[in-house]
Amino acid sequence: MGGSGLVVRDLSVGYGPVRALSGVSLEVPEGTVVTVLGNNGAGKSTLLRAVSRTLSFHGGAVTGGRVSLDGRRLDGLAPDRVVAAGVSQVPEGRRVFARMTVADNLRAGALGSPRSGRAAARDRVHELFPVLAERATQRAGLLSGGEQQMLAVGRALMAAPRVLLLDEPSLGLAPLMAGRIADTVREISAQGTSVLLVEQNAALALRLATRAYVLEVGEVTLSGPAADLAASDEVRRRYLGVADEDAIADADAEPAAGARRTLARWRG
DSSP: OOSSSEEEEEEEEEETTEEEEEEEEEEEOTTOEEEEEOOTTSSHHHHHHHHHTOGGGGTOEEEEEEEEETTEEOTTSOHHHHHHHTEEEEOTTOOOOTTSBHHHHHHHHTTTSOGGGHHHHHHHHHHHOHHHHHTTTSBGGGSOHHHHHHHHHHHHHTTOOSEEEEEOTTTTOOHHHHHHHHHHHHHHHHTTOEEEEEOSOHHHHHHHOSEEEEEETTEEEEEEEHHHHHHOHHHHHHTSOOOOHHHHHHHHHHHHHHHHHHHHHHHO
């Protein structure tokens, strides 16, 4: 495995005495979408916070391992330096500055980045999300949920990141809006920005991603090409809501077998 792209190696995280991640390793090659699946409490958001160096804001700390981008260590940097190095995070919950205008939210996302690139970054955001250009003077708190998610993603893109960390972008959105966000994630990746995606909607995530990892209780238990995981009986049963056909057949057969045994006893 090379040094190109985002590399997480043997990462362990604790919240006080509680171990949240244990020896997690993954890679996000340049220009790809990689997804992390898992149930609530598996450690998905903790993983993104560890990469973005925002764990301390939540009472957590990295206790082992390393995070690097193109071979450069990120795990010793302050959060603003991680952004400057090329990694931006969109937290769960559409956390926009509600009283600020759309335009001011986008400007806030560009703070710390070179002034020379801000106009191009804004144009890119407006091309991805035309509604943000149309509503530039509107307060962010008056946008719909889907539009606020667009603004949250757009604000992160204003720093022109190499890697975008997305935490549950479809959460609480109607299927049509979730689909629009997914289309935008594809376009962001196609433009050369890598995406590390945490998403409760496993079916959507596996359609977007080239590679997937499954976290369970802070450890990677499955990984591989997203298409392979989507075809896995275990993933289909646990995360896609697709029942095991053999198990269903066995369950259907058991009552019939029981009835035959009972009938045989009556006849005997």
